[in-house]
Amino acid sequence: MTPRIAVLPLARPTFDVPYAQEMAAAAFAALDRAGIATVGPRELLFDAAATEAALEGLAGEQVDFVLLMQVTFTDASMTVKIAERVAAPLGIWAFPEPRAGGRLRLNAFCGLNLAKHALGRAGRKAGWLYAAPDAPEAAADILAMARGGQGPAAEPVARSEATSAEDGRRADAALAALRGARIGLVGEHPAGFDTCRYEPAALSALAGVGVEPIRLDEVFARARAMPADAVAQTRAGVSRDIAGLEGVDQDQLDRSLRVYRALEGFAADRDLKGLAVRCWPEMFTDYGCAACGPMGMMTEKGVPCACEADVYGTVTSLLLQEIAGEPAWLVDIVDMDAASDTGVFWHCGSAPLSMADPATPPEAQIHSNRRMPLLAQFGLRPGRVTVARISQAMNAPKMVLAGAEMLRAPLSFTGTSGVVRFDRAAGEVAAVMMEQGLEHHVALAYGEHRPALRAAAQRMGLEIVELT
Known part of the structure; x- marks a missing residue:
């Protein structure tokens, strides 16, 4: 029947x-x-x-x-x-x-x-x-x-290799940098984003990280009060790195640069090591610009920023940054195609500029849905990448890891994106993601850093979920 x-x-x-x-x-x-x-x-x-x-x-x-x-x-x-x-x-x-x-x-x-x-x-x-x-x-x-099926299924990869003394040293150094660190939480995560929920006590016990709340209206007020000469100085620097600033709405661009200076000021004043930002809708509807470009600029400076006020995403990016020695970027996985055996990492335009492929130099872009600047549009440079997430999937803390190769490919979507081939079939990686109930945000950095991340996970008492 x-x-x-x-x-x-x-x-x-x-x-x-x-x-x-x-x-x-x-x-x-x-x-x-x-x-x-x-x-x-x-x-x-x-x-x-x-x-x-x-x-x-x-x-x-x-x-x-x-x-x-x-x-x-x-x-x-x-x-x-x-x-x-x-x-x-x-x-x-x-x-x-x-x-x-x-x-x-x-x-x-x-x-x-x-x-x-x-x-x-x-x-x-x-x-x-x-x-x-x-x-x-x-x-x-x-x-x-x-009739009772659950869709495609796959299990995480089982690994038994021990971590080396050097991996342990890198993990210890990174965890020491996290202990006592504070993350700025700008606003609150949007409704229906369980991926971005967090418990302060659990986070402190896990990584020794505290959270400093910052109201959105505080950011807007600080941005509005920013001296015009400071904004002009920032624009001059940005124009050397991102082409086409003159082609976007200039008032909205000014507001976006002011948001960058405001975030930079809060991070400096309060000694914040990262930021988790409620980047929509109020940034567009109440203030009138996109926060994506400013967040990418902060990430490039070594203050990783997470979209949608994802505190665990910021902490993951900070840990990965400390281990990699270079910026780590929080991304969405927006496509997994079994036929080409590839996936797409994407965010609106918040990637650090050092990740740009020389074949697609950064250019100014507007948000694809909200139609406001500033975003940096480019493709991610080819090379080895590590993917990580300190996860709360199924309400149990764990470390999610994957290795992949970033491919040189045409830009998949507006904003910043990259096409990857995982160390395992894309369909199987997608199946593990869904069956494990993993978050939609993962941190990405160039290089192979999983051994040190495994050592960090062991020290944090985290189960390790290997996607590849």
């Missing part, structure tokens, strides 16, 4: 809505062709009110399975609420998009990643599928999930 499936298509209006509607329509058409009976709305659910109304509409329906279409990136707040409200098994279907060099139109993989992490922390299982609506086996895979 064919299961009866309730479908809830989740999306956000800040992404490419016509393209999202096209993808959702194609997915529904694929389910219809396969003879799968579905109930629920077929229009995109853009907010909590629409999703609540859709849940109410399903109240009297008998369904065997609830399928969340992760049409675009969304936060996980409604995903968790759906999981609390429905007793039927859950699955999530997210859609790839072409690496065409333009804006990230859906960012659905990242939404799937965020959702799986949040459900893992909430103790709720969910199947998953990352496939185009027209993929030959997509409908069959959905049916398999509805």
Whole structure:
């Protein structure tokens, strides 16, 4: 008997809505062709009110399975609420998009990643599928999930090699630098970003790191009060490193440079070793600029910055920076393609400039969704990279590690991005990420640093999850 499936298509209006509607329509058409009976709305659910109304509409329906279409990136707040409200098994279907060099139109993989992490922390299982609506086996895979399957599966790599004395020395030096360090928390993490939650006492016990709260309005006030000559001096320096400043809105650029000087001032005044910044929406809606470029500039200076007020992300970047001896950047994984055996690391435009590929020198860019500067756009230079995350997946602290090779490739999406080939098949890496419920932010640095990170994890009492 064919299961009866309730479908809830989740999306956000800040992404490419016509393209999202096209993808959702194609997915529904694929389910219809396969003879799968579905109930629920077929229009995109853009907010909590629409999703609540859709849940109410399903109240009297008998369904065997609830399928969340992760049409675009969304936060996980409604995903968790759906999981609390429905007793039927859950699955999530997210859609790839072409690496065409333009804006990230859906960012659905990242939404799937965020959702799986949040459900893992909430103790709720969910199947998953990352496939185009027209993929030959997509409908069959959905049916398999509805009948009890969980989607692609893989286990972390098991390693037994001992760390060397030199690895231990590097780990000890890095952990000593963290002990007593303070991280500036600018604002609070957005709702539905369980990846960015943290407990001060747990963080202090784990790494000896404290957190210094900074209100967003304090940053805005300090930015507004910045002397014009100081801003002009900063612009002159930035113009030597980033081309095309004259091509973006000049008032918004001025505000963005003021944010950089404000963040720099707070870090200096309070002796902050890193910053976790609520970079949206208020930075755009209340102040009128993007924080991405300023955060990249701070990271280049050795004060790593994490988007979305991700404190554990900042701490991971700081640890990796200390071990690598050069900047570490917090990124999203926005695509994993089994056919090419590659993934894409991306963020809006916050990478440190030292990571730029000489073939794509940094240029000024505006935020792909909010349309404001300053972002630095470039591709990441080829070379060996280490990926790390001090994770809270499934509510248990652990160290996540991976090795990969950054490839020289055309820019996948606007902002800063790089195409990587992991030391393991991309499909298997994605499967471990989803099944382990890992965070959507990981820290990246050039070089091979996993042995020292393993030594650090051992000293911190952390389980090690090896992706590759």
